[in-house]
Amino acid sequence: MKRIATILLAAALSSCSGGNRDVTTLTVATVNNSDMVRLKGLSSAFTKAHPNIRLNWVTLEENVLRQRVTTDVATRGGQFDVITIGSYEVPIWAQRRWLLGMDDLGPSYRADDLLPAIRDALSAKGVLYAAPINGEGSFTMYRTDLFAKAKLVMPQHPSWDFIATAAKKLNDPAHGVYGICLRGKAGWGENMATIVAMSNSFGARLFDEHWRPQFDTPEWKRTLSVYVDLARNAGPPGMIANGFNESLALYAAGKCAIWFDSTVAAPFVTDPKTSVVADKTGFAAAPDAGLGRTANWLWTWALAIPASTTKAKAAKSFVAWATGPDYAKLVAGRFGWAAAPPGTRTSLYANPAYRKAAPFAEATLEAIGAADTHHPTVKPVPYVGVQYAAIPEFQGLGTEVGQQFSGAVAGTMTVDQALDAAQTSSKRQMAAASRQ
């Protein structure tokens, strides 16, 4: 008995101190979108080149990911070595020194190749804090066949007036086609992304220079009236349950004449395997209201390294590989150029092979370039962010306000009541957070 125990103990000890002493295991938290799932699938190419690094993937849905990562980083839990965050988190977390700087990813990373708007969105005080996987803006997708049939011509830069007229004209519920699809599901990253981006084009802002919520202004009234009017008169029934994915399903099934949403939808709606309207889709810029700002937004999913990690060196070499220029070539080699992660690098858009494979390339590039996270709207704002304000309070506030707005679409409140409620709840939350 004793002998067996000794043998077992020896075996256990030797396996602890044995050959894999130099192996570093990185825990990578990521979101379950297609670009990240592909990255996970291709990561064996990285581990083959780096035999002393192992990857432990934690793939989660966006909201869950955000909660897990935020609580872990805020409490310095140290569960993750590489995290996937968005442009919302970067300025807030960088200020709290929760992230490691990314300015030393090596010459082959070519940080100067990043699109300026994206690089800027992931930087604080000139230092890059996260490396982008993909980037997106917003634009207008529309059905060229329906427009031709109704003798309408979509301008390259449509106005909200035109969109509203066209949507109402093309709305044909009897034949299962609705004038316009918009995000209606409550949430700061769902309907609020659409509505806040719209509000910028109508000259509204979330807060004034003294952090006072602005939902009681005429600009906001105009924004919400246009949105609610579009939703109720030309939108599909059930819109308050539609987020990005639901809208994508509707559009790809040929049920929307116009769809204003993210540029990341383009590869799916132009792929005949996933869309019945692949060859009937046109792209135009995000609409405006003649005030010099389009309803553009800017978002990017990026890899960052929490300051609490003890494996910074290995983590950086992984991030440099996963977001570097050669990764797009790896994806293109396996899945074709149209599948390359969009919206992060100038070189991708200069590549003729990509241009040829992706009819949406120009529109995407223009949409991303049209957003400025520091000057999102006509009037000056104290916050960073286009369709959000990069302050910790915004997630809760945005979601609560998004709920009020979905109430206006559902008809349980009027536009005025919804704006009143939004103003009251955001004032309460800002006061509770002692920003006022």
Place this chain on the structure above:
Amino acid sequence: MSPTIGKTGAARLNSVGRLMLVPSVGALLTWMVIPLAITIWLSFQDYRLLDADQRHFAGLANYRGLFADPAFAGAILNTLLLILFVLAATIFGGILIALLVEAARIGRSLLRVLIISPFFVMPGVSALLWKNLLMQPISGLLGWLGGLIGLAPFDWFARQPLLSVSIIVAWEWLPFAALVFLTALQSFDAEQKEAAQLDGASGLSMFRYLTLPHLARSITIVIMMETIFLLSIFAEIFVTTGGGPGTATTNVAYLIYTRALLQYDVGAASAAGVVAVVIANVIAFLFARAVGRSLDS
């Protein structure tokens, strides 16, 4: 107890028995008391996860904020309405299904398996099923069925959000209720039934004066069990309406979630949690008394 052990022996055995229970009772208490104590302590802190350095004692501020929050009263009302609707639907529907299955001559065990199956579908999955396959106004089955008889698609989650969520939850709990009632019906004395039939009692009065009183205990059990679980309904709301439109489907559990995980306000979420525990205890106490009384009678 064996007669050879005297009265004092029995007492000693009793106390030894009690002593042996100490570890498990102790573990259980720690298990319950420590999290509750931490929650109560946190509820008096101004503790925001994203500004953890600013953490300080806040007195009753979190509770004041909670009661001043216009969403809070609505959340309690929604919680109660949800419970009432689901209880009503599951008890009526459950009795009906139990009677039908009881009356079935063949394939009763297969029917029982079919009936219980929705209970094993995860809440999130059944919410998705209902939201995307059944209640979706454009592509959903209900909209299609309505279309056959010329009805315009009904936008469930916009027009009747709380009712829609209640329907989903009721669908999940109906099997549980039906199974409990079916078991009760099967223990029903056949001779009594025959006697009533010989006396010329109608089916309706047999149900009213024999079956229903026989089911009374199972009904109270179903009410109590379901209430405990329905107080914390979350996944169905999260998946379908996200607490909206407006705050039409925000119940207490969902409110706590928005405070804790959308606003990262640990203090406010703990305060809401403590209040939810108090409410749950009050309701459980009332029901337990009601059940006790019905069992006595």
